[in-house]
Amino acid sequence: MKVRIECHDALTEDQRRQVQQLRQAVRSHDGVDPFNDAARLGMRGERPAVHWFAVEEELLGYAQTDPEHDSAVLCVHPQHRREGIGTRLVQSIRAQGDHLSWWAFGDQDGARGFGDRIGFNPQRQLLIxxxxxxxxxxxxxxxxxxxxxxxxxxxxxxxxxxxxxxxxxxxxxxxxxxxxxxxxxxxxxxxxxxxxxxxxxxxxxxxxxxxxxxxxxxxxxxxxxxxxxxxxxxxxxxxxxxxxxxxxxxxxxxxxxxxxxxxxxxxxxxxxxxxxxxxxxxxxxxxx
Ligand SMILES: CC(C)(COP(=O)(O)OP(=O)(O)OC[C@H]1O[C@@H](n2cnc3c(N)ncnc32)[C@H](O)[C@@H]1OP(=O)(O)O)[C@@H](O)C(=O)NCCC(=O)NCCS
Structure with a gap:
């Protein structure tokens, strides 16, 4: 599989639609929105954000980094997990210098297993x-x-x-x-x-x-x-x-x-x- 990683400072209407579709697929599958308020605003261009795309023919994975708060969110299409896409996105972001905090919503097994593997340490927990x-x-x-x-x-x-x-x-x-x-x-x-x-x-x-x-x-x-x-x-x-x-x-x-x-x-x-x-x-x- 030839997945390429792209980095965008702003999204076109079409890219925003692709991100929204991926987010919807993740939300229906996991029962959890992979975005928080900050990421939603970032996607709409209402606060500073850098957008990372993992693309084959379509968008298979997406990460958004928030340069103001050094935080990031990440999601991979449910039908393309365990293919190394999450790892590639994190590696590309790390190659730019990584002192980011990564948010995982809902304490899911995938995020925990992935976090263990990639060397993330749990730092803060937010309870609802x-x-x-x-x-x-x-x-x-x-x-x-x-x-x-x-x-x-x-x-x-x-x-x-x-x-x-x-x-x-x-x-x-x-x-x-x-x-x-x-x-x-x-x-x-x-x-x-x-x-x-x-x-x-x-x-x-x-x-x-x-x-x-x-x-x-x-x-x-x-x-x-x-x-x-x-x-x-x-x-x-x-x-x-x-x-x-x-x-x-x-x-x-x-x-x-x-x-x-x-x-x-x-x-x-x-x-x-x-x-x-x-x-x-x-x-x-x-x-x-
Ligand atoms: C977490 C997430 C981004 C992982 O993306 P991915 O592309 O499937 O991850 P990778 O294929 O790069 O996985 C790398 C390693 O992480 C570990 N891992 C990933 N998913 C796992 C799971 N469900 N259970 C246990 N370990 C897992 C494995 O060690 C895996 O290596 P392996 O497949 O060779 O065993 C994806 O499951 C996702 O989008 N989850 C919903 C959003 C989310 O929780 N984001 C927060 C990320 S901190």
Whole structure:
């Protein structure tokens, strides 16, 4: 078989259609989308990306590298696996200098076996946790002096950016959230300050819970999108109160299920979610 590897800085309409077809074939076969949000945007040309094609007559394998975050995704057509295509793509990318992290979604045998063989080491695990929201969830009152309210006052969004930066100082992506992520043109379409709940102590915003409603074909899902408490205010139960208030808010807005994404190594946070009835339904792994 004469598979050739091509590298493209941008995709033509036709190439984008081929990538989309391959992605669809992988998704139907594996039951898992091989792309995350970043890769979807990269494919549409909405964020920087380099595209690697393994082509015979048609596209048999595809990898996308993200030069900003040094991360990559990779997939091979289900009918052309174990033919060395994944290996060729990784080798071509490595030949350009590889200090990338590779994402595998759903903890599948293929990715694990391939990762072992090619010398990838699991580095980070991202969990998806869910719980039902059909019944009103428990909600406890905040400690005295702490008020929970929506982010509808002037200055609230600046305070959220500040709390976020301090709470996620060690987090590679989340800590860099800016004002334009909250009220820039792209956020305007779906961001609603009423879904962003703040914990206020005295005059100071000490934590927030940003919730989101997602309409799926068969249900409305309420997402615990970001929850953060200032390190200086931690240990007072503010995270739990914010979580409960957000779940109640999502239930009242019609969500039937709650979902969240969390780093597996954030064990205290995972414990808080487990105690609130969440269970792990999915695991994504980042290899280096
Ligand atoms: C993971 C994936 C990219 C591998 O692509 P591929 O072209 O089939 O991989 P290769 O043929 O180059 O495999 C190289 C070696 O990896 C190992 N391997 C690959 N798939 C495996 C599997 N399902 N189970 C166990 N080992 C596997 C084997 O050692 C294989 O060598 P061998 O076939 O001589 O035994 C492909 O299965 C895929 O697209 N999966 C879905 C997307 C995904 O999980 N991407 C994340 C990659 S980190």
């Amino acid at each position: 946790m869910e719980r039902p929201l059909t019944e009103p969830p428990r909600s406890s009152s905040p400690a005295s002096g702490v008020e929970v309210r929506p982010a509808t006052e002037a200055g609230d969004l600046d305070a959220v950016v500040r709390v976020n930066a301090l709470a996620f100082a060690d987090h590679p992506e989340q800590g860099s959230m800016t004002r334009s992520d909250l009220d820039g043109p792209r956020a305007q379409e779906w961001f609603n300050p009423a879904d962003l709940l703040l914990a206020v102590q005295g005059d100071e915003v000490v934590g927030f819970h940003w919730t989101k409603l997602i309409q799926e074909t068969d249900q409305t899902v309420g997402e615990v999108y970001v929850i953060a408490v200032l390190p200086a205010a931690s240990g007072q139960g503010i995270g739990r109160v914010l979580l409960e208030a957000g779940l109640l808010h999502l239930h009242q807005r019609g969500a039937q299920r709650a979902r969240l994404y969390v780093e597996a190594e954030a064990s205290r946070t995972v414990a808080m979610y487990s105690a609130a009835g969440f269970e792990v339904v999915w695991t994504d792994t980042q290899y280096s």
